[in-house]
Amino acid sequence: xxEPSKEFQEKAKGRQKFQHQGRTIYEWDxxxxxxxxxxxxxxxxxxxxxxQVRQQLKPGEQMPKLEIQIKADHIKIGIKGNPAFIDEPLVxxxxxxxxxxxxxxxxxxxxxxxxxxxxxWPSVFxxxxxxxxxxxxxxxxxxxxxxxxxxxxxxxxxxxxxxGMVPDARSFMGGIKHN
Numbered sequence: 001x002x003e004p005s006k007e008f009q010e011k012a013k014g015r016q017k018f019q020h021q022g023r024t025i026y027e028w029d030x031x032x033x034x035x036x037x038x039x040x041x042x043x044x045x046x047x048x049x050x051x052q053v054r055q056q057l058k059p060g061e062q063m064p065k066l067e068i069q070i071k072a073d074h075i076k077i078g079i080k081g082n083p084a085f086i087d088e089p090l091v092x093x094x095x096x097x098x099x100x101x102x103x104x105x106x107x108x109x110x111x112x113x114x115x116x117x118x119x120x121w122p123s124v125f126x127x128x129x130x131x132x133x134x135x136x137x138x139x140x141x142x143x144x145x146x147x148x149x150x151x152x153x154x155x156x157x158x159x160x161x162x163x164g165m166v167p168d169a170r171s172f173m174g175g176i177k178h179n
Contacts, residue, residue, distance in 0.1 A: 015027040015028060015029045015038065016028050016131060016135070018123075018124070018125075018128050018129070025039075025086075026038060026039045026086070026124075028124050030114075030120075030139065030143070031143070031146060032114075032117055032118050032143055032146050032147055032150065033113060033114055034111050034112060034113060035111075035112040035114060035121055035124060036111055036112075037109070037110040037112070037124060038107050038109055039077070039085075039086075039108040040106070040107055040108075041066070041103070041107075041108050065079070065080040066078075066080070066101075066108070067079065067080045067084070070094070070099045070110070071096050072093050072094060072096050072115065073089055073090050073093055073094075074087075074088070074089050074090060075087075075110070075112075075125075077110075086125075088125035088126065088127070088128070089126045090126070091122065091123050091124060091126050092114070092115070092116075092119060092121050093114075093116070094113055094114060094115055095113040095114070098113035099112045099113050118147060120136070120139060120140055120143065122136060
């Protein structure tokens with residue numbers, strides 16, 4: 001098996017992009033526990049939210065409201081009164097009661113709590129493609145090392161390497177320990 005380059009390994013550990021017609025629709029990454037989705041909302045929506053934080057809205061002024069529905073197997077994202085920007089089934093299950101969203105650094109950040117800790121998601125939404133096999137292996141390595149770090153907090157796994165086929169972080173060596 002060919003070993004991916006350092007540059008590729010770093011790219012695989014970062015955000016994955018979903019693009020449509022040459023435009024980035026969203027970026028995403030994952031940890032043992034979460035799927036993180038990053039969307040750059042229209043500047044007008046961000047400005048209204050920033051203005052509301054600084055001061056009260058003027059009489060009669062309406063603030064565009066983000067409409068975000070997170071279900072165990074589906075997400076809907078849009079501006080109230082308009083068609084949804086994203087209205088898609090998830091590729092895996094999330095715990096919707098522990099999932100949430102916020103605006104941070106001018107990005108809409110959606111945090112989905114995985115229903116099954118350590119489960120590798122090959123993408124976020126059904127029909128949005130999957131990461132390539134090399135990226136999938138790198139993501140699996142990242143999650144395996146994250147699991148080891150969590151289970152053995154006194155050790156430093158930052159320089160650890162995994163050779164050959166990467167085992168599933170969720171089931172390897174007796175599986176993930178739950179508190």
